[in-house]
Amino acid sequence: MIKVQNLIGGYTGSPIINGLNLEIKKGEFFALLGPNGSGKTTLFKLITGQLPIIDGEILILGKNILTLSKLEKAKKMAVLTQEAHVSFDYTVEEIVSLGRYPYQKGLLKQLSRADWNVIEDVMEITNISHFRKTPFRMLSGGEKQRVLLAKALVQEPEILLLDEPTNHLDIKHTFQMLDLLKERQYKMRLTIFAILHDLNVASLYADRIALLNKGNFLEVGNVNTLRKTDQLKKVYEVEIKHGSHPTIPKPQLLMTPSFTTSSNLLRFEDSYKIEKTKEYIHVQFNQPLRTISNGVIGEGIQWLTHFCNFHVTKNYNCSKPEKDLQTWMTKYSIPHEQAVGMMTAVKLENAVILKKNIEGIPMLAIVTAGVRNAVDITYGSKKRVTQTIGTINTMLFIDAHFTDGALVNGYMSATEAKVKALHDLHIIDPYSNTIATGTSTDSLLLGLTQKGEKTPYAGSGTIVGKGIGQIVYSATKEAIEKYIKTVQNQA
Ligand SMILES: Nc1ncnc2c1ncn2[C@@H]1O[C@H](COP(=O)(O)OP(=O)(O)OP(=O)(O)O)[C@@H](O)[C@H]1O
16 A cells, blocks of 8 residues: 655755665554654655655555656545644634545536535544534644544545644544544555554554654564563663553553652551451551452552451342442542452451561461351352352552562462461361362452562562461461351350
């Protein structure tokens, strides 16, 4: 669709683009990325014909761009630049209708019914119909951008060239514009070539990207190329880490500022407070912890400050546990957006709070345990209906610095320790009559202060992993023993 061969070009003086090759296929969304001054706009202007080519060639649908007339080019490609000056006092509708000029016939060059249909459709989808009679100059930057996109779309081009199209747009309009372009790409096989600055937006929308640096491509490939953070660091000179979007299989990048605030200077024991009532246990740290949890709220890997375990009655109807926890936290002025929330039917007076310093690593474990729903996970395949609420909720706070991998390691270590406690206490799955490995609704949280040297492992072969094992084992065992004693006393 677009073929760039040995392209050389720029301004007076030495060329900015020096021998570039690139091929963009029909129906592809191609994003051009690169730092300020890398030559993106220069390449863009060479493709659109705004700058003369010094050497090499650009083919559009197999034809050398220099052989195409202005009208032929306008029917094939539309351009949305950053420098769209509209000198006259045109209304929005007039500006958009200018996009139909390649199709106007006859001496009078009037717009036909068909032209108006296209204009109406495009104004509708770009959400600008309501200010069609407004003078262009009276619009905001973002509104102007949408009008200029509409003008480009009414050209009904096969190729759309965009220089930072989302520059003035807020998040809603950025996503609206790119969704619209994506729809056109899929429905009409529109080819899109866009300069984008936001690497994460490029990852979500582009099929392929090119990373331009000093007039040369450092990388060209699909969006997973953005996982090459060493290359990104080289050109942007910013600390970048790649992760993944939580629901779409696309990379997302996280930038770390050079500026950091002073870290937690308090001793671990002084950096939290525990509030324990009949209704809830609330642990609040003075700074967010790096957490991993399967809590009803605050699940996954996050940075959180508040950690709660709420008591519920045995016949609690848990159809909306997330909503309920949020309501309860709000009632006690606990910000649920910054919290992990668990629930238990176990009496909170039976909670075990254990503080240990294992080989110089301070740890705090808080466990509530009920084992009425004890399950041997290795037995049977049928889904069982939970009869009663009986759950082991574990919160473990560690004054250490874990990588995300170590968090997962630590989660495994804590689970293994819980299983050992169930084993040693001979807790039985009533269905299988075998030793239980947990209950059907266990929750586990690990919270790390991220102080000190980074630890990449927290499994059973490490000091910290062993420490996790020991504290979780002791706390779980004691909590189950307390629970059993209470049940026996009630019997
Ligand atoms: N009109 C011009 N005359 C001479 N040099 C120019 C001109 N416009 C840009 N340049 C130079 O060309 C180089 C590439 O600029 P270009 O505008 O292509 O970069 P860019 O990647 O689009 O940057 P940005 O992200 O800042 O928009 C820069 O060194 C710039 O100073």
